[in-house]
Amino acid sequence: MDWSRILVNVAGEIFAPTTAAYALAAIGLNVHFGLTGLLNMGQAGFMLLGAYGFAISTIAGWPLWAAVLVAIACAAAFGLLLGIPTLKLRGDYLAIVTIAAAEIVRLVGRSTALTELTGASSGLRGNSYKDTFQDASPFPDGTFALGPFEYSMNASNSWWVRIVGWAVVALACLLIWLLIRSPWGRVLKGIREDEDAVRSLGKNVYSYKMQALVLGGVIGAVAGIIYVLPRAVQPDSMGRPMTFFIWTILLLGGAATVFGPVLGSIIFWVSLMLIKSVMRAGVPESVMRTEQIEQFGWIIVGVTLMLLVIFRPQGILGDKKELAIDVR
Amino acid sequence: MSADLPRGHVPAAVPHATTASGRDRVTADLAHVAHTPGVPKPDAIVVADQVTRHFGGMTAVDVGHLEVQRGAITALIGPNGAGKTTLFNLLTGFDKPSTGTWSFEGRSLSGVSAARVARSGMVRTFQLTKALSRMTVIENMRLGATRQPGENLFTALVPPLWKAREQEITEQAEELLVRFKLDAKRDDYAGSLSGGQRKLLEMARALMSKPTMVMLDEPMAGVNPALTQSLLGHIQALREEGTTVLFVEHDMHMVRHISDWVVVMAEGKIVAEGPPEDVMADQAVIDAYLGAHHDTDLGDDALLDDGSIEQLEAEEQANQAAAAAAATTEEGPR
Numbered sequence: 234m235d236w237s238r239i240l241v242n243v244a245g246e247i248f249a250p251t252t253a254a255y256a257l258a259a260i261g262l263n264v265h266f267g268l269t270g271l272l273n274m275g276q277a278g279f280m281l282l283g284a285y286g287f288a289i290s291t292i293a294g295w296p297l298w299a300a301v302l303v304a305i306a307c308a309a310a311f312g313l314l315l316g317i318p319t320l321k322l323r324g325d326y327l328a329i330v331t332i333a334a335a336e337i338v339r340l341v342g343r344s345t346a347l348t349e350l351t352g353a354s355s356g357l358r359g360n361s362y363k364d365t366f367q368d369a370s371p372f373p374d375g376t377f378a379l380g381p382f383e384y385s386m387n388a389s390n391s392w393w394v395r396i397v398g399w400a401v402v403a404l405a406c407l408l409i410w411l412l413i414r415s416p417w418g419r420v421l422k423g424i425r426e427d428e429d430a431v432r433s434l435g436k437n438v439y440s441y442k443m444q445a446l447v448l449g450g451v452i453g454a455v456a457g458i459i460y461v462l463p464r465a466v467q468p469d470s471m472g473r474p475m476t477f478f479i480w481t482i483l484l485l486g487g488a489a490t491v492f493g494p495v496l497g498s499i500i501f502w503v504s505l506m507l508i509k510s511v512m513r514a515g516v517p518e519s520v521m522r523t524e525q526i527e528q529f530g531w532i533i534v535g536v537t538l539m540l541l542v543i544f545r546p547q548g549i550l551g552d553k554k555e556l557a558i559d560v561r
Numbered sequence: 562m563s564a565d566l567p568r569g570h571v572p573a574a575v576p577h578a579t580t581a582s583g584r585d586r587v588t589a590d591l592a593h594v595a596h597t598p599g600v601p602k603p604d605a606i607v608v609a610d611q612v613t614r615h616f617g618g619m620t621a622v623d624v625g626h627l628e629v630q631r632g633a634i635t636a637l638i639g640p641n642g643a644g645k646t647t648l649f650n651l652l653t654g655f656d657k658p659s660t661g662t663w664s665f666e667g668r669s670l671s672g673v674s675a676a677r678v679a680r681s682g683m684v685r686t687f688q689l690t691k692a693l694s695r696m697t698v699i700e701n702m703r704l705g706a707t708r709q710p711g712e713n714l715f716t717a718l719v720p721p722l723w724k725a726r727e728q729e730i731t732e733q734a735e736e737l738l739v740r741f742k743l744d745a746k747r748d749d750y751a752g753s754l755s756g757g758q759r760k761l762l763e764m765a766r767a768l769m770s771k772p773t774m775v776m777l778d779e780p781m782a783g784v785n786p787a788l789t790q791s792l793l794g795h796i797q798a799l800r801e802e803g804t805t806v807l808f809v810e811h812d813m814h815m816v817r818h819i820s821d822w823v824v825v826m827a828e829g830k831i832v833a834e835g836p837p838e839d840v841m842a843d844q845a846v847i848d849a850y851l852g853a854h855h856d857t858d859l860g861d862d863a864l865l866d867d868g869s870i871e872q873l874e875a876e877e878q879a880n881q882a883a884a885a886a887a888a889t890t891e892e893g894p895r
């Protein structure tokens with residue numbers, strides 16, 4: 234068993250682009266659930282929409298900034314569309330509608346009617362939309378090694394996408410940090426506790442919930458862009474399981490905290506990689522095949538989520554006291 | 562408190578100009594008003610017409626005409642299920658009527674959202690308290706304030722734009738907490754307060770916006786008898802400041818002690834109106850209201866003797882026990 238290789242792989246997950254993308258998606262979900270109490274069960278839909286918006290407009294020849302704006306606008310419009318009919322109703326309705334809507338985005342994206350635009354189920358090849366992003370890099374091409382970590386400087390799964398991805402995560406954390414401490418964040422927290430009470434104090438609850446839904450969705454769309462930059466846009470890899478992982482990450486790190494989603498994402502991907510590499514190296518092919526090991530990893534995710542919700546609902550960084558007090 | 566009234570705050574009719582206390586002034590104003598249901602008032606702040614609310618085939622509220630005098634403390638009484646809470650919900654935009662119109666300070670409020678009703682100066686509390694459990698007492702209070710620019714998403718990102726107002730709000734909140742004897746609980750989670758303390762918190766929070774009118778749904782229910790006296794004081798102080806108060810209460814002694822006017826509801830309708838002494842002697846009211854307790858005099862001072870205080874305390878304890886039991890069943894992961 235090559236322990237040093239396993240260790241490098243595992244440590245690489247700490248700052249992998251995927252980890253950053255999931256952290257960002259979980260930060261968006263935190264605005265929904267942690268701050269406002271909205272049950273968004275379709276965060277992957279926002280991500281996929283952002284990925285499509287970015288990739289398709291880049292392929293159409295739009296510059297980088299415009300493509301990012303398209304992704305943001307798509308997510309904002311999607312949030313408004315989902316929010317208008319549901320945010321006046323009880324919370325469960327939003328949950329149902331978002332699950333369905335995210336599936337609709339995926340199914341429409343992979344339908345053959347749109348092959349020209351979305352590439353249907355085979356999706357969009359990474360090389361067709363990565364140029365503008367890679368060209369924006371100030372670094373020379375080639376590969377670069379930092380200690381045991383060696384990646385290309387700009388191409389695909391690069392240092393450049395890591396730098397940008399984590400810078401965006403840091404900015405998002407700063408944004409949440411500012412908002413949680415602000416009177417705006419206080420109104421959201423009030424809504425999370427009891428909408429009617431907040432309404433009786435003269436706040437337009439519907440408008441606040443809409444702002445939260447759109448903001449969290451837009452953060453999700455940016456996460457979608459980062460997620461697809463080192464790979465391809467594949468609708469089937471951005472379905473319900475993705476939403477489920479984002480929820481696990483958020484609950485693991487701690488909802489309503491600033492760094493919970495980041496910590497959650499790191500722990501999630503590091504442990505998954507650890508389990509999978511150790512099992513691949515240590516379990517003989519006759520006992521468990523490689524695909525089975527992959528699936529076994531996901532089973533562990535499911536069990537972890539269950540254990541978390543039962544034994545540590547506030548997550549790693551959450552305030553135990555806040556959750557433990559007598560909620561009547 | 563009244564020293565820094567917000568800009569745009571409409572001062573009440575003529576509260577401080579005379580030496581007479583608020584109570585005397587209001588009593589004088591209402592002296593010549595007939596004691597009949599739906600009677601017009603000399604200076605009505607709320608006027609409701611033909612307001613009805615049906616739940617299925619059942620009529621919860623059927624109010625032909627109702628006026629509430631500005632600056633007065635009006636009690637709304639009636640047996641359980643009379644429709645008092647439903648009427649509150651309708652007037653404050655928390656429920657939609659089947660028919661009817663009503664106005665507040667001359668502006669129609671029919672169809673206006675609950676948040677806008679509150680912003681127009683009519684703030685309510687709930688019979689089942691809505692303290693925001695996982696927020697601290699002081700955060701609950703701050704949420705009640707108006708004109709905080711930081712409640713806008715973009716302004717929120719630039720603390721210098723809202724810190725000054727936050728400071729003002731916090732000072733105002735602390736002042737109110739002292740008045741309501743909650744200052745020791747400032748940084749505790751609201752969820753850790755007793756039922757009675759939550760009632761107080763909810764009322765104090767409602768006052769943060771310096772409303773023109775407060776509507777209190779059973780403000781004394783569950784409040785420790787030792788505190789009810791000071792709560793009564795707060796309500797009377799509101800009248801001195803010119804705030805209009807409409808409140809639902811079951812304790813007839815309190816109703817008689819502080820209210821200037823009493824409106825009696827039964828089965829959705831207004832069955833009597835008048836000053837407390839009159840209304841409580843009214844045979845129709847006794848019939849409608851008392852039901853089983855036919856032998857007790859409404860508003861009898863004896864209700865405040867030791868026996869009834871013990872009874873009140875027992876009820877408070879029972880309430881807390883019930884609430885605690887309810888809490889344990891509701892506990893669990895969210």
Ligand SMILES: Nc1ncnc2c1ncn2[C@@H]1O[C@H](COP(=O)(O)OP(=O)(O)O)[C@@H](O)[C@H]1O
Nearest residue numbers: 616620621639640641642643644645646647648
């Ligand atoms: N949401 C509702 N659905 C059905 N019936 C209701 C609803 N709210 C109140 N009611 C009924 O309306 C009547 C008046 O209730 P309520 O206004 O709470 O009375 P009160 O506050 O005077 O005790 C009661 O008979 C109650 O059962």
Ligand SMILES: [Mg+2]
Nearest residue numbers: 645646647688
């Ligand atoms: Mg009631």
